[in-house]
Amino acid sequence: MSDRFSLAGKVALVVGAGAGGLGERIAAAFAEQGAVLAIVDREARADDLDATAGRCGGGASVHFCDVTDEAQVEALLDAVITRHGRVDILVNAAGVMLRKAYDETTLDEFQRVIGVNLTGTWLLNRAAGRRMSAQGSGKIVNLSTVYAERVGPVPESAYYASKAGIANVTRALAAELGPHGVTVNCVAPGVFYPTQMTAALGESPDQRAWFSQRTMLGRLGDPDRDIAGPVILLASDASAYMTGQVVYVDGGWSAW
Numbered sequence: 001m002s003d004r005f006s007l008a009g010k011v012a013l014v015v016g017a018g019a020g021g022l023g024e025r026i027a028a029a030f031a032e033q034g035a036v037l038a039i040v041d042r043e044a045r046a047d048d049l050d051a052t053a054g055r056c057g058g059g060a061s062v063h064f065c066d067v068t069d070e071a072q073v074e075a076l077l078d079a080v081i082t083r084h085g086r087v088d089i090l091v092n093a094a095g096v097m098l099r100k101a102y103d104e105t106t107l108d109e110f111q112r113v114i115g116v117n118l119t120g121t122w123l124l125n126r127a128a129g130r131r132m133s134a135q136g137s138g139k140i141v142n143l144s145t146v147y148a149e150r151v152g153p154v155p156e157s158a159y160y161a162s163k164a165g166i167a168n169v170t171r172a173l174a175a176e177l178g179p180h181g182v183t184v185n186c187v188a189p190g191v192f193y194p195t196q197m198t199a200a201l202g203e204s205p206d207q208r209a210w211f212s213q214r215t216m217l218g219r220l221g222d223p224d225r226d227i228a229g230p231v232i233l234l235a236s237d238a239s240a241y242m243t244g245q246v247v248y249v250d251g252g253w254s255a256w
Contacts, residue, residue, distance in 0.1 A: 004238040008034030011084045012235065013077075015040040015067065015124060016094030018048030020196035022143065022189065022227050023093030024055065029228030030235070031056035035089070038080045040065050067094050067120030077127045089139045089235045090128040092121050095162075097197055101155045110158045117162035118169065125173050125184065133180035140177075140184040141234045142170050146250040148188045153210075163188075167246045174244030183243040185234045190250025192221035216252025 012030045016023040017039035027039050037060035041049045046064070053060045061083050065076040080087050096116045098109055121142050132138025146152075148167040151160050167186055174184040191211045193201050201208045212219050221227065230249050233239050248254045 005232060005236045006033060007089070007232065007236060009036065010034075010088040010235075011036045011038065011080070011086050012089040012091065013038045013040065013080055013087050013128070014091045014093065015065070016092065016143075017041055017052050018045040018196075019051035019055070020048060021093060022192060022195060022223060023091070024048075024052045025223050025227055026091055026093060026231050027052055027060065028055045029232060030089075030091075031060070033232060033236075036084055037061070038063060038084060038087075040076060041094070042066060067092075067124060068115040070123055073120075073123045073127050077131055081131065086135055087128060087131055087138070089141070090124060090132075091141045091143075091231060091235065092124050093143045094120055094124075095143065095197075097156060097159050099154055099156050099159075102157045105158060113158035114162050114165075117159070118165040121166050122169050125169065129173060129177050129180075129182060129184075132182045133177060136181045138177075138182040139235045139239075140173070140182065141231055142166050142184070142186045144170075144186050144188045144246065146188055146190040146248060146253050148186070148246055150254070170246065171244045178243055183234075183239065185239070185242060185244070186246045187227070187230055187234065188246050188248045188250065188254075189227060190215060190221055190248070190253045192223045192227065195223050214253055214256075215250065216255065219251065221249065221251060 012035040014027040017027045018041035039060045040063045043064040065072045098113050144163045144166040170186040
């Protein structure tokens with residue numbers, strides 16, 4: 001059975017892989033599972049991406065992409081296929097957050113969050129889906145959050161909207177790509193700490209405690225321990241009959 005979880009020889013494209021985020025942890029876990037890695041982030045995060053490459057043993061190809069730019073996304077997929085011959089797995093962990101009240105959020109700010117989180121996911125899924133369909137197989141794993149179908153105590157309407165959209169884009173593309181041998185699933189993490197996105201919780205022990213108590217397990221997610229397993233499941237042959245699913249990795253938060 002362990003062979004079905006193996007990623008040995010699979011070409012895995014991990015977007016949003018700069019050091020400090022969940023994408024870094026996923027890329028490192030994939031490297032341990034024997035995947036051939038292509039890691040991606042914005043050019044402004046070149047140093048963070050190099051750090052991830054080092055954590056992955058130095059064998060990953062490094063690429064830059066603005067996921068809101070259609071031409072860059074298409075060029076990224078072409079570059080990975082030119083380098084590695086194919087793409088078997090796409091993990092989209094790129095994302096931004098905006099903690100701001102609705103009446104203080106500008107239209108440009110709202111559109112920026114939607115552009116990166118939702119439109120970027122769709123562009124990457126479309127580009128990978130076309131190429132995976134042509135080869136007759138592939139695994140796409142998108143990252144949403146526990147807020148895919150709910151909201152939290154922090155005012156961030158743009159973020160909530162974008163992450164809910166990712167869940168339904170996942171379902172929609174699973175339906176379209178399924179007949180071509182491509183599965184599309186979504187991981188919805190709860191609050192993981194510490195990451196670059198949750199670093200501010202370091203200055204708010206009361207809020208950390210509240211988030212911890214909100215889970216059934218009484219703790220926050222550990223980025224180095226709790227995220228890789230579910231993503232490996234969805235990226236491997238072990239999940240061959242799973243598609244269109246939103247898998248919550250949230251310590252039981254969504255079950256209350």
